Amino acid sequence: MNEISKVEPIESMNKERKLIIAGNWKMNKTVAEALSLVNVLKLDLASVKEVDVVVCPPYTALESVSKAVLDSNIRLGAQNMSEHNFGAYTGEVCAGMLKEFSVRYVILGHSERRQYQKESDALIATKAAAVHAAALKPIVCVGETLEEREGGRMESVLRTQVEGSLAGLTKEQMVETILAYEPVWAIGTGKTASTEQAQEAQAFIRKLLTAKFDEATARKVRIQYGGSVKPSNARELMSQPDVDGALVGGASLEARSFADIIRNAI
DSSP: OOHHHHHHHTGGGGGSSSSEEEEOSSOOOOHHHHHHHHHHHHHHTTTOSSSEEEEEOOOGGHHHHHHHHTSSSSSEEEEEOOSSSSSOOOOOOOHHOOOTOOOOOEESSSSSHHHOOOOOOHHHHHHHHHHHHHTEEEEEEEOOOHHHTTTTTHHHHHOOOOOOOTTTHHHHHHOEEEEEEGGGGGSSSSSSOOOOHHHHHHHHHHHHHHHSSSSSHHHHHHHOSSSSSHOOOHHHHTTTTTTOOOEEEGGGGHHHHHHHHHHOOO
16 A cells, blocks of 8 residues: 555545535536526525535536526536637637636546547646636546456556646646546446545545645645435535535436535535
8 A cells, every 4th residue: 555545534624625516417408408407406506605506517508507697606617628729629619618608617537528538637637727727617537447446446547647637737726626536437327436435535636636736735625526426425425524525417407406415415
């Protein structure tokens, strides 16, 4: 076991950081459906102050959802962003386009993009730099497959992804970066990492940040858990010292379940 693994998690760390719960709608919801969902969320979550609430609709719904959440406590995120600033990049969307719709957060390196679009850690790092250059906040996803976990490679995989995907970031930029630990084997499968597994992995990630930057920086970074998060497990997951919120997939597509996740986490 390496030195980082031996370090015990710092107690009560999540008291220092505000929870952030984001809904990743993936390739779901027409504009009409997106508006219906977000309008219900606005009412259900109007009094929530303890959690940063983010919704990440598909690109086609960004403009409409942006107008709908104006003057609410819901913030807007995008599911991906090009590392380039305008130009001949067919099918891509750049920071300037996202900022027109008051986007504040951008998901980068989701396991589905790592798998299907073959995105590398180096590309994700370049995108993260572009997100920061535009004064937006990246949500950088990392996580191991079931084969990697069962093969005892979880820590080596997380180390490679964290170090590679955050390469070149300053301490100041790191504090404005959200990490999302998403064990690939728990995404959309109905399987959820136990609270002990989530805490273990996220404490390890924080120790990697301590080694890469310093403890003061690591203590400020918010680390979400993602992977079959639902109302019934939200409270226990987010009571863990190093779990600072959630990146929610399927359960964010229905207003009641997403709102209940947020309320149960408080």
